[in-house]
Amino acid sequence: MIRVTMYNEFYHEQTKENVKAIYPNGMHGAIKEFLDAEGSFEPMRVATLEMPEHGLTQEVLDNTDVLLWWGHVKHEEVSDEVAERVVRRVKEGMGFIGLHSAHASKPFRKLMGTSSDLLRWRESADLARVWVIDYAHPIAEGIGDYFELEAEETYGEHFCIPQPDDLVFVTWFSGGEVFRSGCTFHREQGRIFYFQPGHETFPTYYNENVRRVIANAIKWAYNPGARKIVTGHVPVKPNVLSPFRDKLEANFTK
Amino acid sequence: MIRVTMYNEFYHEQTKENVKAIYPNGMHGAIKEFLDAEGSFEPMRVATLEMPEHGLTQEVLDNTDVLLWWGHVKHEEVSDEVAERVVRRVKEGMGFIGLHSAHASKPFRKLMGTSSDLLRWRESADLARVWVIDYAHPIAEGIGDYFELEAEETYGEHFCIPQPDDLVFVTWFSGGEVFRSGCTFHREQGRIFYFQPGHETFPTYYNENVRRVIANAIKWAYNPGARKIVTGHVPVKPNVLSPFRDKLEANFTK
């Protein structure tokens, strides 16, 4: 059973009526609901901005296999210490799934080397078609050629990210934009997925396809095989010097 | 001066009035016109299906730095021998630029390992917005955030190509599709670019942005440094056996 934690800045759901109406238990509540029912995951832990250390203590992270992150207008209130702690754990092998405006979150920016001003956007209600680009990718399992979100915030290229390892989805927006909406990366042993849908004013996290992608992504990002990477000074091993040399000489002279 | 040859199946321009009206000298004529005027290229050579060996003799290919290819309904009439000859030259370092339905041409399919049934399409007059995805790429030089083609044939994902080296453009079509419309690949020493715009019933090859992309792509695909790749049996060189060993031993014991 994979241990999932979700960080949610949990601000709009407490301050805006239209958001509260859609997500009465927070966006994390909507996501926890389906993940807990899916069958592959431990009950999802919740971390919010207002908790001590934003709920992301070393102990919590040490017991997290995959971290989901949703943030929008409170990125700068996340402490640098916690952001660095997340980055370190990702490099050690914890999966990281950035949802929607998490592209501008501190951990994502530190992992990618990017800034927070990364793309075009429009708070509209465009029709969004999320097209599968990589049909062989586990994150697209169970998704047809595309799925539609009747209304979403528009994000548009140019999206100032490093070249993704795999481009899983590209979204078409009715107002004329395209966006690389599903991208994988890895940093040391950590697998990272960015997934664009999820503006707070739309019921995106109740969509069956969005839920399937998030569950797929968690399974994909789970890396049970992480180990200590050896860096620093390394001597030459004796076996590189001795036994093979005779073989090489024999080989060379034949 | 880069030596460019363009293969054009040159069929629609001779058989359909509406195409002839747009391209009275063939699509190759429209492309030759601007390439010859650009200043970086030798006068463009033309090769068509009906010429002996489709105009692509060994001698022509040996004197071609970059080959443009346009074909649509006559792919199977291209001889296997000529297709193989093109593929060999690409691997030796000749650039290859596949235009529009060249994705289903014999050389492209042989280079990619793909089949001819690769994508969705619609002969419509969709508005096409060609978005720059890779702002650092030389093929996008001089192109703004995007450019528009008022009407083009729609091509849509899933486009069954291998993962491109670089994704330079993605096109938005007004009817709901996205398409990886500008993709680079390399095979051995040959640089390959696929560029989607260019349906015969639209004046696409007179568009200034399309022309700029084609000229950029030729310069990018030109590989003056190609050499003979060594394959086959290789012995061990003596210097790998002797001088370094003492160094290693000295190093190992310190």
Place this chain on the structure above:
Amino acid sequence: MIRVTMYNEFYHEQTKENVKAIYPNGMHGAIKEFLDAEGSFEPMRVATLEMPEHGLTQEVLDNTDVLLWWGHVKHEEVSDEVAERVVRRVKEGMGFIGLHSAHASKPFRKLMGTSSDLLRWRESADLARVWVIDYAHPIAEGIGDYFELEAEETYGEHFCIPQPDDLVFVTWFSGGEVFRSGCTFHREQGRIFYFQPGHETFPTYYNENVRRVIANAIKWAYNPGARKIVTGHVPVKPNVLSPFRDKLEANFTK
């Protein structure tokens, strides 16, 4: 349980005493032994060159999730029909794992668009160190920084393959070569892994690390989510024309 089939040309093990001594039941026997015991796989099916249709009937392939391929000197005796059948199934989602000189096999060449003369080699007994390059990759799970094969045939760059999706391993050979020994690709819905170790005169397929990599690779290549890819003519869906337009106009004028 994943359904695995291994094709082995099964020639050296029947004709050369030194090979027979190492692999009395064929290389496929050594691989079947550990895969059957691993616990994640159905009993491995075996296909050899001399069987009717080389053991790779449509029915066998339709019931294969992942196909292993070992061939060396009998590539050209594999029928084109069977090779094409394998390629088709890979594109539909069957995993393909090319072992050692499978780089020159017909299915691999057709999938990659490569020829059979792809690399440098030396039938020697070089020490080989297989280094992990991508620590986040599931195929490297359980492998340390590197593992050693006391003696292997040397393969050296330049390896004339398309750019891999992921570079999992690079091997160091004591005689001076490096080789991209573990590479992933995908073609349509099929996941492909090439893994270099496995010359017939060395007991490579008894090595615990090699076995771990092969088992990991099968799990990675297994794609239970394959579906029919839609290609061909597609009309515009009505919802792209009507409901969103009002939204866009509302949005545009605000």
Place this chain on the structure above:
Amino acid sequence: MIRVTMYNEFYHEQTKENVKAIYPNGMHGAIKEFLDAEGSFEPMRVATLEMPEHGLTQEVLDNTDVLLWWGHVKHEEVSDEVAERVVRRVKEGMGFIGLHSAHASKPFRKLMGTSSDLLRWRESADLARVWVIDYAHPIAEGIGDYFELEAEETYGEHFCIPQPDDLVFVTWFSGGEVFRSGCTFHREQGRIFYFQPGHETFPTYYNENVRRVIANAIKWAYNPGARKIVTGHVPVKPNVLSPFRDKLEANFTK
């Protein structure tokens, strides 16, 4: 003529006799010498740690097309402000070439999202063979299958970098290591190349192949086409709403 600036921390050459003997005018002196003579570049500007703002004022960077960076033990003495300034200019389109231990420099780490403890190393005098991996890449132009450095510091995998856009070189070290010694990346409009050779105690920057690679890399990294990337709020353009709709409807009903 491309405008090149080289930052060199210029410490070992002033403090260690053996380094001074090899590079009496600093490593930057050895590089300036051949770049100034090459014919494609303006006289190279020099920036060193001890200069005000390390010689990298906004004015210098604004007039630099490609920046070379050599640093080793004084990375932390580079001011954050200057490092950020360099990063910003790279994203705007200035090329960046990291030489040797520049992998641990502040600008490289900020651009990549990496830390300074990235690899194995050994201050030895291993024989290094730099193998060409990407024969189609402009940075490898004029380089044979490989070139040798009789003695270099060993760097070994795992090299904790993001997946490179292109892997141009992999180096074989006689003591048993491999290293991705030539890697390209891009960040927004800036092209980045990391090149491993160049330990201060060896005359590496006099080697003809190393010089050829550096000159090639500068030409490749030079991006004359950089423009302002549009980010932030974007409205829908009227033409996306009106003219195409009739076309689409006509198309839809036919």
